[in-house]
Amino acid sequence: MGRAPCCDKANVKKGPWSPEEDTKLKAYIEQHGTGGNWIALPQKIGLKRCGKSCRLRWLNYLRPNIKHGGFTEEEDNIICSLYINIGSRWSIIAAQLPGRTDNDIKNYWNTRLKKKLLGKHQRKQQEARRSIKRQSHHHHQDNNFMFAGSKTVQTQTTSNSPYYKPEVGSAAGLVMNNIQYHHNSVDIDDFIRNLLIKLGGRFSNDNPHQQPITNSLIYPPVQMFTPENQLYAHSSSSTPCSTWNSTCTNYYSTVSQQYPEAVPDHNDHMFENLTVDELPQQLDDDLESCLFGMEMVMMSTESSINTWGDMMMSNSNSLVYPHQIVSDYSNLI
């Protein structure tokens, strides 16, 4: 037997509220309060409405000091910042914005803010690509190539080992900024874990077999970029980067063993056909994918990407990365 309905569905009015209904409800609540019982309220007033409907109407529309529309830039920032950190907890987000309702914020996010941010981010990404292209062109004047990703890594140029180092402002540089940011402000495992939990399935909170997630498992590219663990990809300008390739292969092999459902087998070879000419861009894309792409991909209801493997195998250009968003709003947290 299912649960009894909260009201007699056949005798309640649905749909938009009339001004008369609004007036009745508002007048009663202003005079008597809700009485702590929304279910009984419509009967007392003589409204043919469900108690839940009355509550919603009051909270979202009739209650004093409600603001509608006209979100400010500051409110946008707060919403984005909180969304990135706590997800779609609209009631909590609304609590930080006086006069705003959770419903309003939810609608605003889904219909406008998300699109606005994606547009902004894609522009940033294009700038980053152009920047990398310029750097790539510069460094390819040398025959040998070394990749040292961290902005904290000291320049180690030798006559035989010129290297490519992402700079602040490049996409890889932005990623490093965010790695730093996340290390400083939140536990990095929790951050990723939350993303994975959002993916559901084997990473869900409900899964009793869930395994601990370690930095080494989640962040092979970060390993490459930490000062303690500098790995350099040596190659000529026309052959695949074997060091990077083997690092990735090892990584995906590890992930495949622990999370076979998440990583397709053919990921092992995903970097094999890259030339060094293509490598910086590919590295940059995949760094971003690994660390920050999940969030925005999961936000997209149109996305068919449900697993880590889907993400890594997807065309990088189709992904939208929120790292710049995180940067933009990090100072508000």
Added chain:
DNA sequence: AAGTGTACCAACCGCACGTCG
């Protein structure tokens, strides 16, 4: 002018949780 697509938003629905007897 008519048809179609898109954006926006109010309202609904179902589930989870807390409280109370």
Added chain:
DNA sequence: GCGACGTGCGGTTGGTACACT
């Protein structure tokens, strides 16, 4: 401890307005 009930929340739907062809 258990079930009934009320409340709160987040996802989703459906109606309306507007833009575009």
